[in-house]
Amino acid sequence: MIPGPFLLYLGHSDDDVGIKTSRGLAAFRRDDCLGEWRHDDCPLTLGLPRMDAAAARAAGARTLVLGIANAGGRLGEALVQDALQAIAQGMNVAAGLHQRLRDDPRLVSAAAAAGVELFDVRDPRADIPVGNGKRRAGNRLLTVGTDCSVGKMYATLALRDALQRRGVVADFRATGQTGILIAGDGVPLDAVVADFISGAIETLAPARGDDGWDLIEGQGSLFHPSFAGVSTGLLHGAQPAALVLCHDPSRTHMRGLPHYDLPDLAECLAANIQVARLTSPYVRAVGVALNTVKLDEDAARRLCAATGDALGLPCTDPYRFGSDPIADWLLQCYAPSTPATTASA
Amino acid sequence: MIPGPFLLYLGHSDDDVGIKTSRGLAAFRRDDCLGEWRHDDCPLTLGLPRMDAAAARAAGARTLVLGIANAGGRLGEALVQDALQAIAQGMNVAAGLHQRLRDDPRLVSAAAAAGVELFDVRDPRADIPVGNGKRRAGNRLLTVGTDCSVGKMYATLALRDALQRRGVVADFRATGQTGILIAGDGVPLDAVVADFISGAIETLAPARGDDGWDLIEGQGSLFHPSFAGVSTGLLHGAQPAALVLCHDPSRTHMRGLPHYDLPDLAECLAANIQVARLTSPYVRAVGVALNTVKLDEDAARRLCAATGDALGLPCTDPYRFGSDPIADWLLQCYAPSTPATTASA
Incomplete structure (x- = not known):
């Protein structure tokens, strides 16, 4: 396990979505986050006290989390320099980039000299x-998206909380670096x-014999030309009984690809159902999660209502309005006496 | 480059499909293959002289090719022992398994001691x-399949030969270990x-400015629960103007998965077209390739004719009957004056 408390890194980022790992930790493990480290050219904030490595260390921080993401997941020179500063202060460093901390000899030797760890x-x-x-027992739900970074992890965690409040056993299964940092376990x-x-994914969410739910964090989108292969394998491995479609209505094009429009929601849902049926013939959609952060509350509620009506599903912004409508409908569809995935094939 | 001539390994295999790498080299680089190494419990043959490592070395073989595949691509103990024998004879060893030769310390130290290489x-x-x-210029064709190991590489290579005989520039783009061993280059x-x-795949088949064709070897199947993610990413990266559907009519279930039926050919083609359209809106199917090795010639010709009629496409067994019908139809669809992928978007 990665020792807290954490200093969350924003660095020089001006990309609201690029800092999603830091933001996720601030949202779901706020008690473990001491502060945020951003440079003067970073216009973003998580609402945490601003501090650099020295100040964070003095305040008791034990790990710098490089919670920023870029396409390709490479370590930049600025990241390495700041990580070296944190190591010099005696802090561990954690990152979820494709390019590994341990592959940078400067970080490895500095960490060894300081007696700290790289995660x-x-x-x-x-x-x-x-x-x-192979068909396996147990209830599994997967979040899918119109695009990358539209709130699939948030929707999954919010639904877990809503189910647990109803006394239903619900386990979050993390598939991305932010989710893994939040859950302490998962598959990148x-x-x-x-x-x-x-x-x-078959390993991450194996057969379960109770009435509980594995809530699997989705990745990418069937409609994102860079990452649809990941989304396809995830759908097949998850064997989901239920899907929740996640969408960011403020997105004007596919993330990182100005030449690609977002799919229509009904078309996107139909494509996900079609692909999922290969391993889970009775899969069904049980809800829609919108990320309405850029809308005022009235507009957000109207959009949720209209979207839900259009698709014939409960629709909410899980982070803003909670996941109750989806949780209620899920439990109505899959009452404990009729387990979802053990219906006759 | 891997030094020939080769000794092709069949080992203890009794799986006709599992030896496909050895078989592919025997088919497409026969002049470079001196013999086949099979144990007494191996009922398979490539029609090459049977010899062990010592005999092959005496005959001039320079590399043992461990051309057998198993799900997961792991090195077994029998493989390692036989590879050690070949190394002791002074031969290089090449393999295309997930588990690397260089990760087995016994092979590494034996190769170093013998002064030979591991590939x-x-x-x-x-x-x-x-x-x-991003849309890129050039003509690209991708082979897709109802299942794994149904003849996509053979169909691609046979089509290359048919196009080259017509004076069309055609390049084979390998995506699997057998294809890479045949072509000397590619992406695993x-x-x-x-x-x-x-x-x-975008890197393997970049934009091209001539009237020639990149013929990209397909992998897996959208309908194979283990590997559909690979097939999806391949379709999106290839941006194919044209698809050729490959199928083995003797297959009774998806390879390795007795609990999964093969898809209907029309359904499979439609799903591939749908996925490919994300990056190549005008993609079309131009042919069907059947692997009829288990049928007599009359039955094979009748099946090709019936399948072609049913799907409205030229259909052939490329390895048995050649690829002329598909090559002719491809060139009729995409005459040099109307480049396939630079049509207005």
Whole structure:
């Protein structure tokens, strides 16, 4: 486990979505976060006290979390320099980038000299099997999206909380670096070798014999040309009984790709159902989660109502309005006496 | 480059499909293959002289090719022992398994002592970018399949030969270990990290400004629960103008998965077209390739005719009857004066 409390890194970022790992920790493990480290050219904030490595160390921080993401997940020179400062202060460093901290000799030798640790959260375990697609027992729900970074992790965690409040056993299954940092466990799916994508998810959410739910964090989108392979393998490995579609209505094009429009929500849901049916013939959608952070509350509520009506599903902004409508509908669809995935095939 | 001539390994295999790498080399680089090494419990043959490592070395073989595949691509103890024998004879060893030769200390030290090399063909290069989906110039064709190992590589190579005989520039783009061993270059797609599947193919088949064709070897199947993520990323990265559907009519279930039926051909083609349209809106199917090795010639010809009629496409067994019908139809669809992928978007 990665020792807290954490100093969350924003660095020089001006990309609201790029800091999603830091933001996720601030949202779901706020008690473990002492402060945020941002440079003068960073216009973003998580609402935490601003401090650099020295101040954070003095306040008791034990790990700098490099919670920023860029396409390709590479370490930049600025990141390395700031990480070296934190190490010099006696702090561990954690990151979820594709490029590993341990592959930078400067970080490795500095960490060894300071007696601190480097945590590469995006390291999949070595013994992941090839997926087998065998039908397995248990209730599983997967969040899917119109695009990357539209709130799938938030929706999954909010739904977990709503189910737990209802006395239902619900486990969050993390598939990305932020989720893994929040849960303390999971599979960094986008770093798994391509042949093992579905097998990794079969391992992450194995058969379960109770009435509880595995809530699996989705990744990417079937409509994102860079990452749809990951989303496809995730759908097949998850064997979901239920899907929740996640969407950011403020997005004007696919993330990072100005030349790609977002899919229509109904088309996106239909495509996900079609792909999921290969391993889970009775899969159904149970809700829509919108990220309405850029709308005022009235507009957000109207959009949720209209979207829900159009798709015939409960629709909410889980982070803003909670997940009750989706949790209630899920439990109505899958009452404990009729387990979702053990229906006759 | 891997030094020939080769000794092809069949080992203890009794799985006709499992020896596909050895078989592919025997078919497409026969002049470079001196013999086959099979144990007494191996009922298979490539029609090459049977010899062990010592005999092959005496005959001039320079590299043992461990051309057998198993799900997960692991090195077994029998493979390691036989590889050690070949090394002791002074031969290099090449393999395309997920588990690397260089990760077995016994092989590494034996190779160093003998002054020979270990070739891990399934090592992707380190600098693969994330895919960007940007429309790029050039004619590209991708083979897709109802299942794994149904003849996509054979169909691609046979089509290359048919196009080249017509004076058309046609380049084979290898995506699997067998194809890479045949072509001497390519991307071992199933070993690429999941986030980079489509980017790897964009790099393998970049924009081209002539009237020639990149013929890209397909992998897996959208309907194989273990590997559909790879197939999806491959479709998106390839931006194919044209698809050829490959199928083995003798297959009774999805490879390795007795609990999964093969998809209907029309359904499979429609799903591939749908996924491919994300990055190549005008993609079309131009042919069907059947692997009829288990049928007599009359039955094979009747099946090709019936399948072609049912799907409205030229259909052939490329390895048995050649690829002329598909090559002719492709060139009729995409005459040099109307480049396939530069049509107005």
